[in-house]
Structures are given as structure tokens and as C-alpha cells.
Amino acid sequence: MALTQIQPLKSRKAWYRSPVVIRQGVMIFFFLFLLHVAYDHQLRGGGPKGSPSIEAYCPFGGIETLYQFITTGGFIRHIEPSALILMGAVLILTLVLSRGFCGWICPFGSLQEWLGMIGRRIFGKRYNPTAPWEKRLRALKYVILALIVFFTWRLGTLVFRPYDPFLAFFHLGNGFREMPYAYAALGGVLLGSLKVDRFFCKYACPLGAVIGLIGKVGLTRIARTDDGCKGCNVCQKSCFAHIEFLSTNKINDAECNHCLECVTSCPKPNVLTLRGGGWKFSHGAYAALLLAGLFTTIGLSQMWGKWRTQPVAVAFTNASGKLDAGQIRGWMTLSEISEGYRLPLSTLYAQAHLPSSVDSATRLNQIAGKYKLQFDPDGMRDVVSGLLSGTSARKPAMTHSGGSDEVKGFMSLNEVSAKTGVPAGFILKAMEIKAPVNASQPLREWMHAQGKSIQDVRDAVASYKASGK
Numbered sequence: 001m002a003l004t005q006i007q008p009l010k011s012r013k014a015w016y017r018s019p020v021v022i023r024q025g026v027m028i029f030f031f032l033f034l035l036h037v038a039y040d041h042q043l044r045g046g047g048p049k050g051s052p053s054i055e056a057y058c059p060f061g062g063i064e065t066l067y068q069f070i071t072t073g074g075f076i077r078h079i080e081p082s083a084l085i086l087m088g089a090v091l092i093l094t095l096v097l098s099r100g101f102c103g104w105i106c107p108f109g110s111l112q113e114w115l116g117m118i119g120r121r122i123f124g125k126r127y128n129p130t131a132p133w134e135k136r137l138r139a140l141k142y143v144i145l146a147l148i149v150f151f152t153w154r155l156g157t158l159v160f161r162p163y164d165p166f167l168a169f170f171h172l173g174n175g176f177r178e179m180p181y182a183y184a185a186l187g188g189v190l191l192g193s194l195k196v197d198r199f200f201c202k203y204a205c206p207l208g209a210v211i212g213l214i215g216k217v218g219l220t221r222i223a224r225t226d227d228g229c230k231g232c233n234v235c236q237k238s239c240f241a242h243i244e245f246l247s248t249n250k251i252n253d254a255e256c257n258h259c260l261e262c263v264t265s266c267p268k269p270n271v272l273t274l275r276g277g278g279w280k281f282s283h284g285a286y287a288a289l290l291l292a293g294l295f296t297t298i299g300l301s302q303m304w305g306k307w308r309t310q311p312v313a314v315a316f317t318n319a320s321g322k323l324d325a326g327q328i329r330g331w332m333t334l335s336e337i338s339e340g341y342r343l344p345l346s347t348l349y350a351q352a353h354l355p356s357s358v359d360s361a362t363r364l365n366q367i368a369g370k371y372k373l374q375f376d377p378d379g380m381r382d383v384v385s386g387l388l389s390g391t392s393a394r395k396p397a398m399t400h401s402g403g404s405d406e407v408k409g410f411m412s413l414n415e416v417s418a419k420t421g422v423p424a425g426f427i428l429k430a431m432e433i434k435a436p437v438n439a440s441q442p443l444r445e446w447m448h449a450q451g452k453s454i455q456d457v458r459d460a461v462a463s464y465k466a467s468g469k
């Protein structure tokens, strides 16, 4: 009896070597890490004194800002150097270890996989068509990638941001009004993943598209030997991408994310293995290499002082070095704004109609909640813009009107047009804007540079409505 109680020690020792535990452990680690980053950012806000945003840890941000970085040495707004470093790390990892980032590290891929497990319990059967049209549908992600890269590089702004379900998920329910399309996309991805394996990865992920293409030349591959294979096809059934196994001895498919589910599920030992450079890799060895590659790159960049996840200083000027009210962010305080724009605090309070009980160290986006005021951070941009141009803001930041204005600085011109029914062309004409603008970009990111304010957009909308068109 005593002996049988000692026996389980063997299996206890082995549990952490289980392929499932190793892979799920790595996935859970990265998922929880990003969840922590997201939570902390929502709690403390961004900026130099706040907490890094989730975008600082997304390698795709590196691809989006690459052109800007090469041509000007700078970064697109919202992107920090860490994203570029992570992009480099992921690309190098992919060249060596193929698409393991997707199968092991990406938290959004993990989320979809876990939802798939829940979906399997709810619906039993998965919907994973293998018809030729489905293969063609997977090409959609390459089209999405090409469009994002083209327009982001051309316009110098994150054109995918308003539609990014990854960003919406890690906003943890906040910013719903700022990113309605991203939340709608997230809803679609979450629901789709319940029924279709890795719904977003397969059809829409632009980062997965890049990694898949580069992974094609990666060194590691799933290898199959005919010796011992009984042709049961369990491997293909376990593969989220339904890759064809029995007709080949080496999987070289851009969709293979090295999840190793096929290896785990094969009932015959050593028929399916992960190989590369003459080596055979176990789950543990592959995980160790992925982690070592990633953390070594991050560590080296920290040693060289290049790793940065948030802005070092608050910027008040635009690209041409002029003070620009459009640089005001919700995480800034009144004191910072006063100092940065060299405007007396008392003037700011007076122009914004703020009571003196409001502490000047409060972040703009916390004023309304903390002091129970109808305070609009967009209005503060108008106040500062008016003061900088020598005219008073026509609308105070703080109102008692109930905040009925439907036009907000986070909205794009297209969104304003859709919401108010006023054609975008009319708004631009009424505002006398002749230079080309990105109609998908938030108003606050371009209008102050054009010498305009939110109030000008509101006036344009009001004049259209008053004209009874």
C-alpha cells in the first residue's frame, strides 16, 4: 500500500513534460502578461508617467511604422520602439523556427483557440470547410495586409486601428464609443471562433499573413515518415488548418503555425516529428528556443538602451515644430497642458469654465468622472487651439448642457458623416479645407494642424442641418 502511494511520484514528475501542459503554459503566460499590461494601462492611463499601451507589445505595429522609421527615423503615432524591436524578433524567430509565434505566443491566437474548445463543448461539431472556396478565402488576409501597409505607409497613420479586434479586446471594454468598428469586428471574431478554428488567424490577420509567408522559408518543418504510419488521418483532423498530410513527408504550408497538435495526436510514436537543421525537436525544446529567442532580443535591446514602451516626454508640438493643440491627450493633466503650451493655468480654467475645485494634476479623461462635471477633453483642445491662435474658444470644455454634441474628436470624418447624415465633402467645404485629409483618421489627429477645431466641424454639421438639405 505504501509502495503504491510512492509510485505516483513518477507521473507527478512527468506532468510538466506533457506536450499539452508545455504549450498551454506558454500560451497562458503570454495571454496573462498582455492582460496585465492592458489592465494597468486602463487603470493608470498612458503617457510618460502612465503605463505602456498594448500597442507597445504588438509586432505588427513595427511593420506599420517601418516606412516612417526608415524615411524619417520617427514612429507613427501610438507606436513605440518596442513594437519595432518585437517585429524584428518575430521575423528572425520565424526565419529560424517558422510560424511558432502564432502557435505559441500570440495571445489573440490563443484566445481563439480556447474559444474553439468552448465552442466544441457547446456545439459538438466544428464548422471547418475544406472546399476550394475556403482556401481562396484564406487569401483575404494577404489582401488586408497589402491594403493596411499601403495606406498606413502612404498616410502615416494607423489606418487599421479603428477596425482592429485585437486592440478592442485588450481595451477591456473601454473606448467602446471610440472604436465601434473594432468592437464589432471583435464580436465577429469571438463568435466565429466558437464554430470555426482560429477564425481571425485563417482569414483576416495581417500579421499572420506576414509570418506565414516568411515561415515558408523557416528552418523547421513537420516531417512524416511512411514507416509506421497507418493512414488513419488523425493528424489532419487535429490540424486547425486541415493541412493534407498523407500525400507528403514534409509540411511546407504557410498556414502551419507549429502548434504541434498533429504530433501530439498521432497514435504512432515518431511518425510525425518537428525537424529542422538535422535536429528533431520535442515540445519542450521548441518552446525553450522560442522563449530564448524572444527574450534574448528584448534583453539585448534593453542593454543597448533601445527598448522603450512609452513616450519619454509629452509632445506639444507637431512635426513642423509648432505648438499644436492636437497633441493634447486624455491622459494629460491641466498642469502639463499649462506648462507645455505656456498658458497660465487660471486662463485655462476660465476659458474651459472649470471650477477651481478641480485639481490641476487630474488627467483630462478623469475630470468628468471624478468631479461629476460635463467635461469634454475635445473641448480642451479647442480652448488651447483658440488661445494659441489668439481667439477664444467658441465652446468651453466644460458645459452644463448635458453634452449633447454628437461630433467628437475621436471620430473620423467618415464616422461624423455616417452619424450626422452630413456629406463629408460638405463638411470639408464648409471648413474651407483644401488639403487632402484622411477621412478614416480621427478628427483630432489632423484638424488642429489645419488650423481647425472640433467646433468648426460641429458648426459645419449645424449649418447643413439648418439649411434643411
Ligand code: SF4
Residues within 6 Å of the ligand: 101, 102, 103, 106, 107, 108, 109, 110, 200, 201, 202, 205, 206, 207, 208, 209
Ligand atoms: S494569425 Fe494573427 S492572431 Fe493568429 S496567432 Fe498569428 S498573429 Fe496571432
Ligand code: SF4
Residues within 6 Å of the ligand: 222, 238, 239, 240, 241, 242, 243, 251, 255, 256, 257, 258, 259, 260, 261, 262, 263
Ligand atoms: S500541421 Fe501540425 S503543427 Fe502545423 S498547424 Fe497543423 S496541427 Fe499544427
